[in-house]
Amino acid sequence: MSSSDDDYDIAVVGGGPAGLTTALYGTRLGHDTVLVDRGGGRAAMMADTHNVIGVTEETSGNEFLATGREQVESYGGTFERGFVTDVERTDDDRFRLAVDDDELLADRVVLATGFSDERPDPPLPRTGKGLHYCLHCDAYMFVDEPVYVMGHGEAAAHVAMIMLNVTDEVDLLTRGAEPTWSDETAAQLEAHPIDVVREDIVGVENDPDSGWLDALEFEDGTTREYRGGFPMYGSDYNTGLAKGLGCDLTEGGEIDVDDHGHTSVDGVYAVGDVTPGHNQVPVAMGQGAKAGLAIHKEIREFPRSKESIAREGPVDPAEVPAITPELAATAVTHEGHAGGPRAETDAETVAKTPRADDD
The missing domain is CATH 3.50.50.60 (FAD/NAD(P)-binding domain)
Known part of the structure; x- marks a missing residue:
């Protein structure tokens, strides 16, 4: 110890x-x-x-x-x-x-x-209000909402397809980069209703009251509405x-x-x-x-192994407990301890609670 x-x-x-x-x-x-x-x-x-x-x-x-x-x-x-x-x-x-x-x-x-998480280049939505990094944590937030997935690799393509489980509006934004996903993934992606948007982002529109993402502006002059999305850059x-x-x-x-x-x-x-x-x-x-x-x-100190007992003899009563005095002192006054403040309060409550035959 x-x-x-x-x-x-x-x-x-x-x-x-x-x-x-x-x-x-x-x-x-x-x-x-x-x-x-x-x-x-x-x-x-x-x-x-x-x-x-x-x-x-x-x-x-x-x-x-x-x-x-x-x-x-x-x-x-x-x-x-x-x-x-x-x-x-x-x-x-x-x-x-x-x-x-x-x-x-x-x-x-x-x-x-x-x-x-590797962050993409700006402009970007605010983290937590349009830019999200955990698919399994935050997908629920976007049920029946327009969503983007940002990236150009295998992970981005697969996350875009996964998001179709919660919404029918999913765009895959490559931001001007050439896709690096495999031919097999490309064929799989084409069989799903996902728009692959290749133009880069030039602007972000946020709700003035909540700060949540409203839309992204692209270099071709178009604007697409999104409630949020996921960057997939590793x-x-x-x-x-x-x-x-x-x-x-x-x-x-x-x-x-x-x-x-x-x-x-x-x-x-x-x-x-x-x-x-x-x-x-x-x-x-x-x-x-x-x-x-x-x-x-x-x-942990105990139980001592048979080899240790054979070498050093039985455990001396003075050696137990193994917990340090400092941790022991904290434990006995903690509310989670059997003799701590909460236990005393619970005991008083039980003592004051009338039994069915006390009438």
Whole structure:
């Protein structure tokens, strides 16, 4: 267990849904955990939160993330605003993280560094009010509305066809670029009622009251009405730390992981959008939970192995519990603890509730 302010069992790099969930599990399972986040990120861009059970639409990404940080800290986890510039393995097989002008030590490192969407050239609609990056999050918003898909590659062509599941008005905007999709995709595209617009965009018209997109103006002088759409120009994965540690990457550029977030480097995990799979908040949270549990099983003190017992003898009663005094002190006063404030309030409520035979 860690013993100083800059010494941790688990260090999580990145404070999106995946990183927050990993830190939450690590902290609640009794491990000194630090979450380092530079701010921003894909989830912070969300004007509204979609597809997350228990979280309503009007919750913004920043509100969602702020609540997550508060939860981690309420259980005794440490949150630091900063940028991790380097991670290296130490001589004693731990990890040293360079955070701005400071350093942290940890037994395990979790990379939740995400990716950045490649933005097309302006002019563009406002992000969140006409320019959207997550098809499965935002397609519902455009049921029976005119929609564009922007791009000239395979992904753009397929997303345009996918959008026909929710609306009958879909245009594919190549913005003057020559299409790079395959002949097979071209034939498939021609069999769907989609207009391929090759002229570039020269202007954007927004609703003066709501700020939402009304229409796009093209270089041939035409104007087409749209409510929103999706640019498909690829992603830039934040894998610099993973490369420095020697982690394997996939052909697509993500960090290669198993089903519990293990990378090819012992002690290093990766979760969320920087790994393969659907870029969805609930998926990222599930990956964070899996990684948190996997790390717990690796580093928890008990049960001791048979080999350890044979070598060192039975567990001394003085060695338990393994949770640090600081985390224990936080736990016993937490509202989620069996003896915490909420439990006392619930007990008082039960005591005051009349039974059926009290009349």
